[in-house]
Amino acid sequence: MKFIENAVGRKIPDEIDGKKLIPFQGAFADPIEKMDRRKYAPPIPKSHPEWMTGESKLCKGIEESIKRSGLKSGMTISFHHHLRNGDYVVNMVLDACDRLGIKDLTLAPTALFPIHKPVIDYIKKGVIRNIQGSMNGPIGEFVSYGGLSTTAILRTHGGRVRAIEDGDLHIDVAFIAAPCADDYGNANGVYGPSACGPLAYAYADAMFADKVVIVTDNLVEFPCLPISIPSTNVDLVAVVDKIGDPAGIVSGTLRITKSPTRLHIAQLAAQFIYESPYYRDNFSFQTGAGGISLAVTKYLGEYMEQDGIRASFINGGITKFSVDLFKRGIVRKLFDGQVFDPVAIKSFRDDLWHQETPMTMYANIHSKGCLVNRQDIGFLGATEVDVDFNVNVNTHSDGLLLHGIGGHTDVAAGAKLSMIVVPSYRKRIPVIRNRVTTVTTPGETIDVIVTERGIAINPRRQDLVEHFKHSKLPIRDIHDIHSEVIEICCEPELPRITDRIIALIEYRDGTIIDVVYQVEK
């Protein structure tokens, strides 16, 4: 194993688990694009009428669907995370695989949540051998301490769909949780007890997996409309009692932060946007469901209403706060990859200009034009940021891998103005650092960092530095903010790590931007 330093100064092995790695070469270098490769070509399926074959797609339960799908030990299975911390499907499928004696699977979810803690047992039992996907919480912790015998791969939303479409991530069987489906496999997420809104994360899985199983607790009369996943891409439909727990799927209590520090950060961010060259009629932005992000949206909406400025669209995770701006006409259109509350689900279901965004449309660098590239402003969170503007969203300062990437890196690369909105430290641990523990998003794609101690503009953006020269906003050098933070918190301890790599952080173009090492117990 030879190590090569990549474009953000991280040492990347030339291969791991027998797979050659390409080190990150810059946000838009995209070395794979230059290899004259072609997309992944799934097998050619067939479509003969049921009245002739006597074969229906319907399966009584998960086990039958696994058997009929041809799933075998060593294969790759995939899942989407629209049911978030209410999802029952991942655990159900793994349980059935265990009972059927299927082993050595690669698990390729769009994300894993605390509810998926049983995954740890299935790793221990040998049902799962590798994970390619985001791991939030306990599973990440388990993997951090060396629980997985192979190297995990974390990808961005856009990076995952790129990997699937390009053939880097081959899915043998995709299990797609569907709150509403018919017996032919047409499915959506807008009706039923487990309603979750879009099924946007699962589009690529449906299109490129060899076999696709819809898992539903709400079988409706054919044809199920609207269609998020079409019958043309579905092999089997497994009917189960419950696919999820509504309390974990939608958040009934999404709230804007009440912390004065965080509200101050949000206010600074909104003011920065307001004074920026991007604040004009028909501008666009991305929101999330985090407390600061919601506050920025709220303040921005107030400015816009005052000025009679309307946004072209909001891209992102959609909440009732975004829907409110949309309904009031302050925002013209909503692009929606994931929703967080019942108000947003209802709007997604009923409003023609509230549009589902499959991940390739959202952020695939290997599409012919993804949405993040047309976004003016994105405000994003971080666990750490460094003086080179590199951002960490994956690991904590103790080295534990506790979060997925989501669309972070994608939005940062695409948006004209990408802002990190963070407190300068949390519980006496510096967020602004000399060097982030893990580079998730390269500094060259981050334009501004907004903290309660001031706003740092990336020196690469001299146009912005110039633009804000006379602003009354507290524009400061990132190094000054950093020094101040270190004075308060002291230099942070380095994580205690071994020399074994437990996960790769893949950049959206398929290169490796950083690796995560095993943490000592």
Next chain:
Amino acid sequence: MKFIENAVGRKIPDEIDGKKLIPFQGAFADPIEKMDRRKYAPPIPKSHPEWMTGESKLCKGIEESIKRSGLKSGMTISFHHHLRNGDYVVNMVLDACDRLGIKDLTLAPTALFPIHKPVIDYIKKGVIRNIQGSMNGPIGEFVSYGGLSTTAILRTHGGRVRAIEDGDLHIDVAFIAAPCADDYGNANGVYGPSACGPLAYAYADAMFADKVVIVTDNLVEFPCLPISIPSTNVDLVAVVDKIGDPAGIVSGTLRITKSPTRLHIAQLAAQFIYESPYYRDNFSFQTGAGGISLAVTKYLGEYMEQDGIRASFINGGITKFSVDLFKRGIVRKLFDGQVFDPVAIKSFRDDLWHQETPMTMYANIHSKGCLVNRQDIGFLGATEVDVDFNVNVNTHSDGLLLHGIGGHTDVAAGAKLSMIVVPSYRKRIPVIRNRVTTVTTPGETIDVIVTERGIAINPRRQDLVEHFKHSKLPIRDIHDIHSEVIEICCEPELPRITDRIIALIEYRDGTIIDVVYQVEK
């Protein structure tokens, strides 16, 4: 060239123009399915932000888009026919190719209409070398007399998308006429002076062509919603003055037949459906825009209203007559591949349960489940039908190739009850014949033929024969109807043809069901 007799008794050459042919082996034999092939894999594209590259997809006119697309002599270009006989785009592109000195193109439209007559000149000039697609009217006539130096290929709607997805029809550049589009390539057909409704015919072209050019006369602010063709699949956007003539795009005068004979046929067909085992709550059917078909829809709607029976869905070309049933709640949902009038366009735009049907969803035998397979009843037209229930929709009895296939063969194969509704003769030329001039749709997929002289049930459907044993409907043997027709019209003359094959009729699975010979002048 060796000839092999196929499953409908037609002699098929083993190869033509250097391409190996597989003879038709039965409606569901699907020999290609058994070849363990994979889908066509398009090149991997890229998506870098315009603010970085300085490159926009926008082109001033067709010529610039052709140049930037990399189109060269010998390549294949494709078009959709939603603008029908009002389409300007095919002629515009060919004119520009001619000016740019591009020659020997293969033209792969979903259909050609009389407005595309200039295609003949471009064939003569050498701009076009081959046609793979339906030819309605003058171009078909020109090709019939040997005007094309190569062999044309005609495919069904489902067969064309199969050929594209399977890689049998490789498209270098797809030109997609779009009544509404933004500068990033998101496009729909529901707004603007050339509004045509769905863009369903163009989906496969957008997904599988190497390069995709949106051609629009109605550039709107980004993002254009709803999205029929997404920016992720579009390379260039060419803005032109007019993409079409509204008078040729939508028919303002769609009328139910007034001919007493045809009304009688429609009445018989509706009564047959009414008495059939398929007439029950939640049944489904396919409609077209032909005069008899519209009358059947009307009569059927009257029965349903009377009985309080509601249809699950109508599949097909949607007209104001279908929309009327939908609005009155007699039909629950509409699947729409193509619309014919402004009422249908408006409903398609505004009604959530009026769903666009890309052709792969409509009828692709190589998908995992297409819609025609879930259809109870289809009523279809014909130029000729024979005593083996084989249907011809392509040629006239003089051998001239004047019509495309549309979804005829697909619906016949998929629907549980496929009915041909035709007069027994037209202008003293028998429609019911001993042997059709060209086999478009195999008799094994046709269940019933309804004429003004009676209804013939295919003897393969003994269940239906039994079911209608005591019906008062004029159920007759096809041979009896045929004899009666011949008595009136005399035995028809055979077309005067040469021994040169000018076109192949491809079955939906990619095999060859018949060939069309050059007609003597």
